[in-house]
Amino acid sequence: MLKNICFKNFVVFRNEEDIEFRAQCPYIFIGENGSGKSAVFEGIRRCLKADMNTSVSKPCNPKEVSYFICRFKLDNDHEEIISGTVYIPLNKALHFCPKDTIEDIFQNDYGLSLLFGEDELDEDLSTSFSEEDFNGKEGGNKDELKLISTFKLDKTGPDASLELEDTIDTAAEKDIVTTPELGETKKIIPEFDETTEKAPGLADIDSEGHYYQFAIQYVINKRRRKLRVRKFCCDFLNLPKSTQDKGNIKVHEVRNLNTYALLELHNMLLSKSTHTEHTIQNILLQNLWYKKIEIARVDASMCEPSTTPCQSVLIDLSKHLVFTFPLRSIGPLQWSESERIKGDMKEANYEEALKRSEIITAFLENQERYDNSIEQDVFEEITHQSAEYEFALDGGGKLQVNHNSMKLLKTPEGILEAKYVSILLSGKCFKTIILEEPDRGMHPQFVQRMILAIRRQAEANEKVVILTTHNTAFLTPWTLSSCYRFSRAEENKCRVNSVGKLVKHNLKTLRIMTNDKLSDIFFARRVLFCEGDSEILFLNEMKNVLLSTMRSTRELNPIYTTNAFLSDNKDTLQTVLSDLTIAKMNGVHNVSLCRSMCRSLCLPAKFLLDKDFKNLNKDDTNCFIWSNGAIEEMVLSMRDSCNDEKLTQIVTDLKLKPIENGKKRKGKDKLFMKENVTQKQITQCVEALFRNCDPSNDLGKIVVFLVQFACS
Structure with missing residues (x-):
């Protein structure tokens, strides 16, 4: 499940923003057009497997570092993954001064709430860390661990200090460097030419900066109070140079990575600690310092995303997320002057409707991936019309409604949207569901019932559901705690505010004051x-x-x-x-x-x-x-x-x-x-x-x- 996101200098967001997903589903993003809601969904996609994206997201300011980072909690409850995308401008890489020693990583005092977050600690945690060997006895095969970091608590209370211990499995590291399938390791980020502030070897790839994807796997042992880094991997993103590249992003494994402050990065995302000498930007620059890292140059035939360790992690992670988003300008809207409404175009229109109904077709073709009873219950709960709209495939695999192919053309948009939502909620492997404007064509009562259905299924099956909307029907006193308002500030730059935090202590007063029409203000x-x-x-x-x-x-x-x-x-x-x-x-x-x-x-x-x-x-x-x-x-x-x-x-x-x-x-x-x-x-x-x-x-x-x- 997606637990929180953090981003800075990303598309339309200049300042650092963070959004947590800890309250009651659904999480609702509201705001005017162009305020950055879709950009956040885009950022989440950028943190997943590379072949889910055909482009990268531009920074708000190309002269500054840009990043978008997601923290995921896996089903086994003791593993987490932090994945992200980073843009590093050449001028920043040139003038960055890295830390010299591992001892510089932690110089501050922390409590257990910083390590795990107060709401994520078990009540029966012991008062000290285990002193057992930290070299992977409980984390699986030692050879899998590229870096294992563990803390030892000297004392509790506000003066508690955490001691960092590190071990790098040199054998495993050696295996990475010499893996033959990935081709030769070649330093394609050479020394900068300080007179031009450019890296000559990459000038043909990007004139301003470089894009990376990374993934960090963490293992958490709450009983023994251990947080370990199992794997840190990263890819350099080689962007398509022309339309002839078919929009494919080529990935190159980044090797010889630093392992600087990876636990600190986890803590910063988890607890939003401000009493630290580090920033996320500095941690990223330290670990991707151009003078240290090496990038594997591979043949074009070996550039599939699955060939790198980072993409392997992201591909597995991507299986647990699902998105809906509109493809601009090819929607269902038609007009009375169109040639397509003539009778002889009915078959062509039906074929187009089939393409737009791909979610329903995929559901009917792969029903083992879904819980059919949940899907039926949710669809009926939202519409109260499931008997009037029964979807099935004919003998040729084409979609029908109540055994009639052409009825698909007259199925209301709100009914189709309700079907899409019910299908995605029933997906057995979907733990994070992201819906862009799922209320198209829906009656306000449909919307209210959809909110209740999402809430019930999210609680029962441990799912995170995030959606965007321009519909005031979504905003009620019971959904405000999970609502984020996006707005355009000065110079058309955007920012995000948690509505729940703002109204937490004044909700009753605000409800009385506005006669429960709070949505008028927040929209x-x-x-x-x-x-x-x-x-x-x-x-x-x-x-x-x-x-x-x-x-x-x-x-x-x-x-x-x-x-x-x-x-x-x-x-x-x-x-x-x-x-x-x-x-x-x-x-x-x-x-x-x-x-x-x-x-x-x-x-x-x-x-x-x-x-x-x-x-x-x-x-x-x-x-x-x-x-x-x-x-x-x-x-x-x-x-x-x-x-x-x-x-x-x-x-x-x-x-x-x-x-x-x-x-x-x-x-x-x-x-x-x-x-x-x-x-x-x-x-x-x-x-x-x-x-x-x-x-x-x-x-x-x-x-x-x-x-x-x-x-x-």
Whole structure:
């Protein structure tokens, strides 16, 4: 199972990001298009066997080291694999200064929680390490171990120290170097030319840097408190030079690897320790130092990924993961002008539908790889229509629905997606399932039932399920703990935030505040918070009115033709309003909570508040405060000052009246809250107010406030 990932300078992510998979499935990735969700799935694929990829992922900054690392826990519960992909620019390799001795690896104090993580320690662990020989007595054949590292605990508590012991099996190392099948070992990374900062021998492969794949196998003995490195292997990725290479990446085994701080790397991924002299980047540079490593140059006929030790590990690992992802631009969407909808194209369309249904066909052809009872139960649980959509192969091996080939063409997209999910959940060897937008064409009730089905199967069969979505139906108070929000920051660079960590201590308050519509906030690009129902009605109507350029097919919106102030700000206003989510926070006492949450999410937020907020002596940054007290007083003030008969009549019809100084409006005394107020009256009132807005009144100041929001 995938336990966590860590990446830096990867595609659209400049800073280091990490995501843990420890909470309740499914893990949900949300965020606008282009915020990096698919890039993370791409990164996970890059950590698997090379023939799963036809390209490499470019770094965000080609002058800096880029990496994507995954930590997997195997079924036997005492083995883990860390796999990753690394890009090292030539300028970084040239100027890197490596550590000289193995004694430099650990200089800090650690506790057991650093080694194993507090939540992964057994309660019956003894208080000291075993002093038995560490040369592989419990880890299998000694000859298999390229490096065995074990810790000995001198004492417990905050001052506990870990002592590193290493042994390298020279015989095994010798076997690696002289394996004849892999061809000669040749140093194809020569000394750098310091005047040009290029490695001449590889200039024809990549002009800026080199790509590597690596895998580290760990053995964990919790009872004896041992963590050992069984194998560390790495490949150099030789990228295709032209389209004639058919997109194949050739792999070359990297030999003579350093074994620097591999246990430290595990600990850093496991516990996110910050009190260490090391960084992941430095560990990778140390172990892949160009002056030390050697790369096997092999014949083209010997370049299959399975020929290297690293690819052997990754191929086995890849068997336990499965992905779904859309192939852009070849989906099911058609249009009425297409030649393909004509009757004589039905057979061709059916053949195309068969290709798109490859998952179902593969399931029916290889049912021994799946648990059929689980698949049937999940499909029925999601759709409640399994009897209406029975999939089978005909005598020629082609897919039919209810014994009818052509019914496949009319099977709803949501039904097909539900079938795909049920099949993947039933896979006997799939321990990590990654689904890109599995809700296409699904009714919201399908989505809710799918979440429950995923959760049950993940718990019962120890699976990790990760998915992306743009569907707010996935976000409920019960899925927030497993949700990650992706966002675009400055210069279109992206970042990731754990929603679960942000709402952990305030979930009840947030649920009450938003009437369980938290998804409105977490899917937003910008948020304008207001206090209550009157403001929500006014602001949403304002948004609708100001986004309407045309009143009808022949008449421009008079708001912009009669008000020069609005006309001057029209483009900016419409830009900010099209991205704006308006949310109610049920009173000024929630301003601090909303501000803190949005700041953590890197979500731009502003606040529209009554005048009594000033009495609280709170931070009024990014706040607009009604100068006359509240929104109702703003409306009455504009009625009295604008000399607009239509506005006067509308306010009279709404039965909005002044109140005594010092008193607060309640219930039906608020704007639009009387029972007989219609939607037409709300629209007419907002239009009349904006016809008369200018920079001197509160409504004009709100326009300026929103324009500034667009520029911030």
